[in-house]
Amino acid sequence: MSELFRKKHVLWLKILFGGFSLPKGEWFDTLLDFANIEYRHLKWLAQEIVENGEDFDWDREHIELGFENSTELFQELIKDLESIQNEYGNIALFERIKSDESYMLFILQRMLKQDPIEIHSFKRHLSYKNLDGESLSALVQFLFEEIYKEYELIITYTYSQIHTNHKELALIFEDLIYESMYHLKTFCVIAAKLGILGVPRAVMKDVYRFSDLKQFLQDGIEEELAAKEQCKALSSAIKDEELSRFFDFINNQENYHIALMQKAVTYINNRVT
Structure with a gap:
């Protein structure tokens, strides 16, 4: 199987x-x-x-x-x-x-x-309305990094959800999966418009088969805080109102993503031995 x-x-x-x-x-x-x-x-x-x-x-x-x-x-x-x-x-x-x-x-x-x-989603035409070269370069780099990251999170949260015996953690993982599914979709739609859509590389086992769930979540919180800064920088740098507002929107969504991860850490501290 x-x-x-x-x-x-x-x-x-x-x-x-x-x-x-x-x-x-x-x-x-x-x-x-x-x-x-x-x-x-x-x-x-x-x-x-x-x-x-x-x-x-x-x-x-x-x-x-x-x-x-x-x-x-x-x-x-x-x-x-x-x-x-x-x-x-x-x-x-x-x-x-x-x-x-x-x-x-x-x-x-x-x-x-x-x-x-x-x-035209795979043809690398690398153009987007109202974006100058610097903004376009920043956007492309962000998309390559974040499309892989959201895919990695989906499979990691899924693996953790399947293996947990704690209902509260399973529900948190379900929410985190939905969050990453939505972000993956929105980032891939933009990548398709740029002609740089591609399936991310495979994820190594040691990424999702970790021994310390609490540490994984704490590291994830730090990564999400860094992603928020990237979104802020893109929102400021991109001279297109729709895209700028989009990255503000994603940045604000990350706040609750972080809150969910913090909730899981709190649950582990209080209940999981």
Whole structure:
């Protein structure tokens, strides 16, 4: 089942970043919905693996996306979904997964019959309205760093949530996952407009398999404080009101992200031995 988990991990990311590569609209929304379903599959599989006395990891192959148009994207996703069907057994979880993916295939095949659109999200045109060279360079660097960081946080919080026996911590991790999911989406949408969208590199095991949860959270708080400063600097440097306000918005969201992590640290101090 661990090998299936790795294949599902790749499938989740292909659907997710394939969705990010499309203009906002029905197709964008559909693929993000499918990616959310695939993420739920991953959590269920992870729980099944752990309950069977084993462990899972987030190892995977490198994923290189570079679709020229929606036809290429949909064909790739259909091929991957059809291929993975042979990996499922007969337990109730797999019946649910197969049912979900059967519907995904039906919708993707219908989308494939529609007029294709060009995809420019991987073409590195590196231009954005109202941005000078200095602002653009700062934005690109921020996006490369933060897209990886949000992906890393999603899989780390998920790993920690699956392994905790404390309901309060599990709920905090769920909130933190939602926070990072939203930030990943918003950063990837901007990256797609710049033509620099790409799936982040794989995360090493020692990042999410840590021995000291409290220390991980305390380090994370420091990283979030640094991210806030980056957002402030970008908001001041970028000469585009919409983007500037966006980074103010993200900066303010980080306040509650930090509060959630502090809440988890407090819980550990008071309850977890």
